[in-house]
Amino acid sequence: MASELRTVLVVGTGLIGTSLALSLRKHDVRVLLADRDQGAVRLARELGAGEEWRAGQSADLAVIAVPPGHVATELRRLQEEGAARFYTDVASVKAEPIDRARELGCDLSTYVASHPLAGRERSGPGAARADLFLGRPWALCPTPEASAEARAAVLRLIDLCGANAVEVGAPEHDRAVAVVSHAPHVAASAVAARLADASEVALGLAGQGVRDVTRIAGGDPGLWLGILSGNSVPVAEVLEAVSRDLAEAAAALRALSQGDGTASGELTQLLKRGVAGHGRIPGKHGGPAHAYAVVQIVIGDSPGQLARLFQVCDEVGVNVEDVRLEHAPGLPLGVAELSVQPDAAERLTRALVERGWQVP
Structure with missing residues (x-):
């Protein structure tokens, strides 16, 4: 099948590229890694993200994880080398790289621009996480020239990473x-x-x-x-x-x-x-945000406290929809705010108090 991904080349082993590689490795996809920074490639390899790409190796799909201004030149270089059957990028800007790729004469039939809406404050391969894209929207911006096979390959990538594809035009994106x-x-x-x-x-x-x-x-x-x-x-x-x-x-x-x-x-x-x-900001499952009840718990700043807290939630069958921690400056404690369904708040509060937790 054209959309089957057995080997993926990831060019750029920063946060997004390495996270993507780690996600693919969980599905036993062979991942080839490339980056101008050999130290970044080495760290990504040590994290289990894949193996270093060697000249002449070809992949089913090449993912270009470089800054927006370098996407088009990297696409042209990879296509000239025959690095993959299909290509995508994960830059957070779409119209300019696509226009530049067209100017450079890139083969747009094998290329579908994309952008996962996921990230962290930290950067680099050391901040990468295999679950970074789970449940996150992933924009898909195919040009009129893009083949159905190229689009299917990128959709398969998005599916393997656990994200939700959203097709949108580049300017609108x-x-x-x-x-x-x-x-x-x-x-x-x-x-x-x-x-x-x-x-x-x-x-x-x-x-x-x-x-x-x-x-x-x-x-x-x-x-x-x-x-x-x-x-x-x-x-x-x-x-x-x-x-x-x-x-x-x-x-x-x-x-x-x-x-x-x-x-x-x-x-x-x-x-x-x-x-x-x-x-209007969508909730964690998409659609309108839900109104949750917030249960506040005083928690010590020491190992195992959060694990104990979540254990109580598990024992009484309460799902934690969201969690937020606020530390008390200068004190070895803080406040954990657990967002739960409104009908579960009283039950959780009672269970916590019974087990010795301080609930304001």
């Missing part, structure tokens, strides 16, 4: 990720940048809120510059809209400080729009 990924990263970086010169008093008062808002700001600046440059116009449009909202909010706050009570309406409207937008 880039506009979408500008809203849900690229612009939020810039916004988070702008907030985090305020902390660079913040006082020790302010940092000492930092709570979970600022950690949540700035979590993604710890990404590699060089990598993100390449991503943002490749999707510059859609990201700029989103940031301009956010800037207008922030400017109006700042103006309303200054008006409030001068006694203009009517300015509170504009600020309230922005906050309400924020609540509405947050509510």
Whole structure:
């Protein structure tokens, strides 16, 4: 079958490439690894991601896991070498690499651009996880030239990685990720940048809120510059809209400080729009987000505490939909917040108290 993948070449052994390789190895797919950084290839091999690619070896599918600006030249090089029957990439920008590939004369009949919507704050093969793509959307952006066989091969890749394929045009994809990924990263970086010169008093008062808002700001600046440059116009449009909202909010706050009570309406409207937008973020299984009950538990900062906590959940038959940890600065404890179905919250709370846990 054309969609059967026995051997896959992964070019680029960073977080995404190595995670993809580890996922394929769980299905006994032979994985060949290539990267200009031999140290990255060596680490990926030691992690069990595959074997080093040798010149002349051919694969069923080549996955190009390099920054967006290098996708087209890498595709051309691999096709000239006959490295695989079919090709895809996993860059987070799609329109520019496709246009550049067409300009370079790449064979677009064997190439289907794609993008897994998954990642971590950490980068490199050492941060890779075989389950990184489980249940995550994976955009598929075939051009009119793409053959049915090439599309089937990439769909098989997505299936093996446990992701959910979403077919979308490249320009629409880039506009979408500008809203849900690229612009939020810039916004988070702008907030985090305020902390660079913040006082020790302010940092000492930092709570979970600022950690949540700035979590993604710890990404590699060089990598993100390449991503943002490749999707510059859609990201700029989103940031301009956010800037207008922030400017109006700042103006309303200054008006409030001068006694203009009517300015509170504009600020309230922005906050309400924020609540509405947050509510539209899909839940963990897709579709509308579910309203879960949150059970808070004081937990010691020592080995085995989370395992004991989850053991209680298992004993009483309560599924944990989500978990969040908040550490108490300067103290060897914190608070675990378990999101559960509303009808299970009381049962879990009672079981925890009976077993000696402190539930606020």
